[in-house]
């Protein structure tokens with residue numbers, strides 16, 4: 001995919017045999033796509049995108065504020081996110097087993113006893129998120145360790161309220177926020193790359209930013225996106 005970067009906004013470019021430029025911002029995270037007639041030059045496209053920045057930002061803000069989640073009740077029909085896809089929770093209290101699974105690519109199915117409290121349901125779902133992250137993360141850590149040229153000793157997942165990840169540099173241990181399970185995969189990769197980069201540079205200084213620029217060129221927009229979601 002061809003991507004145009006303007007003012008920290010990544011714009012997906014789709015070149016097509018059409019007459020006019022068509023710009024759109026899509027839910028849920030405000031991805032920007034522009035369909036462009038084949039004859040339009042890169043420079044003209046750039047100027048067009050620049051002229052639309054405030055419109056794009058206004059629309060992105062609309063989606064981001066809509067997405068702030070109200071407290072979960074763990075009832076059937078409620079929206080829950082996994083890797084940024086929206087699933088409908090289906091609570092089945094008719095059988096005496098307990099568990100969480102994805103079903104038909106549209107549902108997160110929670111099976112539990114009728115007496116299960118809201119907190120217990122929450123922890124069942126959170127444990128499921130944790131188990132999903134444990135399957136996804138090792139591969140991503142290996143990928144980014146290779147790109148950045150570092151090696152961590154350990155990684156763990158926990159609930160964090162103010163940050164997406166942290167890095168214990170001495171122990172070379174990375175902590176990741178459980179909430180990342182609900183975010184886009186590229187956002188999880190960004191947090192992993194960020195924390196691994198701390199093994200090369202402790203502070204968020206110019207050197208750190210330069211390293212991130214070379215390993216993860218879109219980090220600024222992903223960071224902004226994540227901060228809007230916290």
Ligand SMILES: [Zn+2]
Nearest residue numbers: 194195198204
């Ligand atoms: Zn950091």
